[in-house]
Amino acid sequence: MHTSYMDPQLGSANQFKETWKHTLLLSFQSLGVIYGQLSTAPLYVFGTMNAEDIKSKETVYELFSCIFWTINIISLLKYAFIVLRADDNGEGGTFALYSLLCRHAKVGLLPNDTSANEVMHYETGSPFKIKVESRARRAIEKYKSSHYLMLFLALFGSCMTIGVGVLTPALSVYSVSSGVQRSMSDMAHLFSSSPRKQEAISNAFEKYVPVPTASAILVCLFTLQHYGTHKIGFIFAPIIVIWLIFIGGGGVYNIFHWNKQIIHAVSPMYMYRFVKNIEIKSWRSLGSIILCVAGSEAMFADLGHFTKKSIKITFVCLIYPVLVLCYAGQAAYISKNLHVTDFNHLSESIPHRIRHWFIALSLLASVVGSQATITASFSIINQCLALGCFPRVKVIHTSDKIHGQVYIPDINWLLMVLSLAVTIGFHDIMRIGSATGLAVISGMLVTTCLMSLVIALYWEKNLFESVCCLIFFGSIEVMYVSACMLNFHKGAWYLVVLLALSLTVMLSWHYGTKKKLEFDLQNKVSAEWLTDISPGLGVTRVPGIGFIYTDIVTGIPAFFSHFITNLPAFHQVLIFVSFKSLPMPYVPASRRYLIGRVGPKDLKIYRCVVRYGYCDPIRDTDNFEEQIISSIGEFITMEENEFESMNSSEGRMVVVGKPPADGSALIPLNETNSDEESVGLVSNIETQPAPMVGDASESGLGPVMRKKVRFMLPANSPKMRASVRDELQELIDARESGTAYFLGQVHLAVRHGSDVLKSLLIMTYAFCDKNCREPPVALNIPHAALVEVGTVCCI
Template structure:
């Protein structure tokens, strides 16, 4: 019986895991693959936009499809799905995830203010990691660790990859700007038909996809035989409509995507199924022999026949991989298995069928206008539904890239590589949905400039392809280092990885470089500008920290002042923010010299980033003492990962008091364990002594009902502190006590109702537990009493 029950439970657990995997795979389709799924709109158009037009026959078309097929197989499927997705940083992905893995498992870090205690974080090293260096690996590691230029080059390479992703945030909406107008023009065209307007106006509306060079060739197959006159709708009017749509897209960013995100997955899935159906239809109707192009022989023949022209056309084929990096960058929102299932089960076969179908159509349509190849391959009866789906898919793809840009900027700012910008969380339930007003408006301005300046999706496509190739090369180089230093698979395996993927990606990158005069200069210029800003900011951050370290106050001078610090100590807690994790900042000597009084309790607070995506709440605070106990001076180092969200001031203040109280207990317990010996201390570089930093990580337990605190407190504090919610029994008692007028009381009631955090802050009280039977050490009791009194007096 027990055996059958165990089997049943295992079966239910397996079914539950499978169901969860399918749900995550379904959701990932809308978030991860929005950009990749819209690539069929412009791959063949961009590939045949140059000198390859003179080779537009069946053999060449089959060769192009063979390159597209093997590119999708080698890079997205083999490299990303099978290998790169396994290099997660505690479930997170992206360029910074690879970099953080490297700086933790090897001393490549240039970030200042790092401590040995950071390596004690539970998420710092990979589970089961032990340093096992071979002689070759050890020499390689020592070379990178000792030479600062090599570490600087590694950081610049990471920043360059991040800047290319930010560039995608400009190029993707600009690339999709004209498809986004489709929904508006669809409604307009229906109204024009209802009003019996000439068909020539409807034709002009669809010339926006990519204005062909004069003389204007035939347009959509549904209107074959008709010509579009340039005076019906000028290119300037099309650009104006594109700018209006882009303005609406960026203006609505502050609302977030949580209200419409549930539509992303079905839109992309229906769009992909539609692509697959159209591809199968074109294969069956136009040229079933296109199946032969799956052989790499056609790839070889293509380059033998086209030569240099074929190599340059790789810049267009490269667009079939745009959005591939999102599989790894969005790993934190899903799981590696769910992303793999979605790609292998839906994305990959649908895209292959669509590209194959377009190739079959092109092989039998040598006179087809390449500017409209996708829409001309669509059967006439379903043209309008496909048009609407293409518009919705373009919107989803653009939104995903814009959101990824916000995330990259936040990570760069957390690691001290980007100026601090305002971050707004647009969803209470979904952690990763953020919005930055400053970055949003900068993206809008640059995107409008690109749309107005280029006016052609072919030029924008050239720029887009170069950005995509650059990110892939950076990922390949970082991934090879991860294989060596994190996975410890040896230099040989990492070299094989480089030999398998780097030549292919380098060929695409060089082909994109050849198109620098035709738009490829744009991502290069944007990336260099962003890298310059990032590196200058990071360099300034390091120099400022070095200045603070060289000019910090000696603890010997502080001890000479005595417990009063030579000034009057008034009730209250003073928080002094500093970038230093050790030592006393130089500004403190200015306070002591120029202020007549200072707070009874002083806490030096340092908020710093560590190279991990998230720091657990139990490991976030490092608490220590500055000087002897009677000085009432403490240090609190608040550590956060590059994807963490810092709590507000109110939570921090109350949590800090409890952490300090717990530290006092821990310190007293250690002294008792050491038979009354002095507490452990650490010596600074200037020879002064400072109390040991400790992680206060006691378990968290909810407080009594009625305390409206967002974070509960420690169960162990019940031995020393009782936190009570001093809620008034009725307003009459409060009115008699305060003596305030009815008008003022009503205004206060309204304010507290609208600002619950303020009301809760006033009502929280800390009291010493007097029911401990006298077991508490008198010195500890006195220190806790001083801490409680200071908190009630106020925090500044």
């Protein structure tokens, strides 16, 4: 994760001097994370083709030519040399491209992008500054429909990534299980001389081995996910190296042993003949050919874990030549063995004396390939979650240094169930391959569309270059999409069902979240209302601190004004806290907190806006209350010393970085208590770190150690005025007196007479909101100190 906006304390691949030694280390590690799926694609590219459609040696040449040029155009040219350059401060993927467009072309429709832009983006030198207007940018910004189209493309691409995460494990594991079945059948034939018994054994193995074997492997694969990508990927890298050596060596052997003339098939003339003599049956073969580039999207999607140089070197120097040799060798074998049963399966092209070793190695390699797609699903859902486009789920960061590596338990088990359903329901490699091919090429087509917009709006190239990129790559990918759609009835329909379900959930959550924010903005009251109504209601100030969590960054939220009207009392110190996701991967610690006042100083009401990127693990941090109070202490000191001329009008805020460990305004004092000890005051907030996998706290093996933080003023300093010390002391006293948390809950309901589409979106959102496994504010708030105020919004 190499980005200038990243917290220096978070691990970054770009923080180190990029020596060749470091680049080679990252290249090695990328094998187990990025290239697992791409390197295992030979297991099922030819295997998913209908053997009856491969009629002659010329057909084999044409198919290999299509595979060769597809890899060159899509994997090498598009991803390795063009798309990798469009990183979002070191991050890649569909949402990285969309976030670039949101920041540089004012096309953001995400719920957190459109609220209080002046408050969020006002400071000098902000990384969110919009570039100079251009004709293309003005045209895009003018039409609101184009904004919705871009958001739809981003969500559609995310759904395709999830679809690949469901289908690829099933396809990889089932193809290997079929190889296991053939290997076991061959071994059984050695112990039986009767042709009838041999046929019965083959039928039995074909019926009972692949599906149970694949299902067992899938269960084990998804069970391993909680160990984290870092550990699994580092272990898997040597497996991929051995696998690449094996298939590369096998390809060279097959070329020289069976047909050296296959090298001539790299000529584009063979691909031209294939297209010229196309028919329905041969056109369907393109749905299998596109699988040869399955996993190319991972080069860009997993960019945050490595550097561009390491990813490009690994692909150009190792992955690309090995894949070309492997496919050439398999094509050479097929061209001379069209009479052999299952000639189009990779295992058949391996010499018999080492075939059993190949089956074992392919089993391990298929697990690695599946791992990459599952990890990508976790990453994209984490980004959707941060940007308000996915229901709240528990996200566990499996690495302290690389926060892009996440594990989502609920999604993991859901993916496992869906993969098992595909394996058991289809039990046919060609049907699973049809759905996988459609998912892969659809995701690539989305990347092409967004990439053409990035060329025009972010790189500020002329419109001709953008259109050329769209037409060149888009026409090729549309051709493959049309071929995959011919197999719609043969398995691709399953992907459409997955797309409909996941896209409905994402759009519903986005729509509901946006409507809730609009309701809060329409019903908020001004800060003056709080000062004007207090004397009339006889509002009482009670000791302690009140944290009010709200989505708005100006004004008083409606639920709190409703609470004050019915119960005229609030705490000695009030802090309005808002979490705001910005369309960028990371927000540095120095720009994370915006602190300001609400009303005059004597009210002791503050506002804190916590800004974070879509890759920041901000909601998993356990010491937010401590950081917010420290930041307010820094703000009080800064305001008095440097911002005396600044008025306290609503919306004027100061950027406060992450407070230093020793604290310049408030000094934190850490005390550690066992969970078995009694807690005297609610104000002594106990913060518990977000549980990592394998923690003793989850297993119940011992008492949980909690960190209790108190504050004290620094020693007398002539630089600190008496008024500042008094205000800081009041903040400390309020902290010691107790803390309460106010959380507003807006419940959406369908208005009578609403249309069917709106009713479906609201009902889906309400169902997801009711069944979310995570609370709206995942900050370990004690239940005894939480006050929830509910309001109903009819739409």
